[in-house]
Amino acid sequence: MIGRGPIARTGLATVALLAALLFALPLLGLLVRTPWGELPALLQQPAVLRAVGLSLVSSGSALLLAIGFGLPLAVWLASGHSPLRTVVRIVVTLPIVLPPITAGIALLLAFGRNGLVGAWLDRWFGIGLPFTTFATVVAAAYMGMPFFVLSVEAGLRAFDRRYLDVASTLGASPLRRFLTVTLPMVLPSLRTGALLCWARGLGEYCATQMFAGNLDGTTRTMPLACGMAMESEPNVAIALSVILVAVSVGVLFVLRHGFPGQERR
Numbered sequence: 001m002i003g004r005g006p007i008a009r010t011g012l013a014t015v016a017l018l019a020a021l022l023f024a025l026p027l028l029g030l031l032v033r034t035p036w037g038e039l040p041a042l043l044q045q046p047a048v049l050r051a052v053g054l055s056l057v058s059s060g061s062a063l064l065l066a067i068g069f070g071l072p073l074a075v076w077l078a079s080g081h082s083p084l085r086t087v088v089r090i091v092v093t094l095p096i097v098l099p100p101i102t103a104g105i106a107l108l109l110a111f112g113r114n115g116l117v118g119a120w121l122d123r124w125f126g127i128g129l130p131f132t133t134f135a136t137v138v139a140a141a142y143m144g145m146p147f148f149v150l151s152v153e154a155g156l157r158a159f160d161r162r163y164l165d166v167a168s169t170l171g172a173s174p175l176r177r178f179l180t181v182t183l184p185m186v187l188p189s190l191r192t193g194a195l196l197c198w199a200r201g202l203g204e205y206c207a208t209q210m211f212a213g214n215l216d217g218t219t220r221t222m223p224l225a226c227g228m229a230m231e232s233e234p235n236v237a238i239a240l241s242v243i244l245v246a247v248s249v250g251v252l253f254v255l256r257h258g259f260p261g262q263e264r265r
Contacts, residue, residue, distance in 0.1 A: 054220065078152075164182065
């Protein structure tokens with residue numbers, strides 16, 4: 001521990017204040033430059049509404065994919081220890097540290113028309129994923145699902161399995177034990193993972209642009225619309241950025257304090 005003398009406390013407070021300013025000043029700059037009086041009109045522009053709607057659809061669909069595939073994956077990862085599980089966990093969590101542009105290139109090389117899987121899909125079924133709305137969903141799920149899997153796996157590993165033993169002695173089937181005992185007990189981890197996954201998908205930029213493109217009304221999500229607007233309509237970019245910041249603050253508030261009306265444990 002750092003000394004408790006006045007000099008040590010003053011030095012620590014000074015460094016902490018400088019560190020806080022490093023994060024606060026960019027947000028302050030955004031808030032100062034926000035055209036608050038024009039904000040409603042800017043956010044009602046057709047192109048902005050299309051980008052907002054597409055982002056909500058994309059991130060929401062990505063969350064459904066994450067739950068459908070990520071929940072069984074998290075259960076399997078938490079059910080034991082093995083070299084195979086270690087390898088799978090590394091592969092699943094890699095997008096968290098992978099540069100998003102690299103993730104977009106990897107998605108394109110895997111699911112593009114000439115990709116490992118994309119060529120087969122195009123040849124046999126006439127399905128082309130890149131530069132479609134579903135491509136934004138895939139990119140958002142690829143970047144957001146690791147947060148869901150890690151959160152749920154952590155909750156499952158911390159779960160006291162003696163509750164399952166009690167349910168088993170009472171005659172509950174494995175499926176019933178999972179639905180009525182395990183899921184309610186790890187619900188906080190499920191909520192945390194889902195919220196982080198959704199927020200990550202909502203803010204995805206590079207992987208989406210590389211894999212899905214930047215087509216108005218089809219693949220141009222809010223982050224992509226921000227990038228486009230900075231070149232010609234900076235006030236629109238600022239308005240969208242304010243919305244994304246507000247969403248991020250809301251996510252952090254819920255993670256820290258829970259949903260309104262939710263009892264803290």
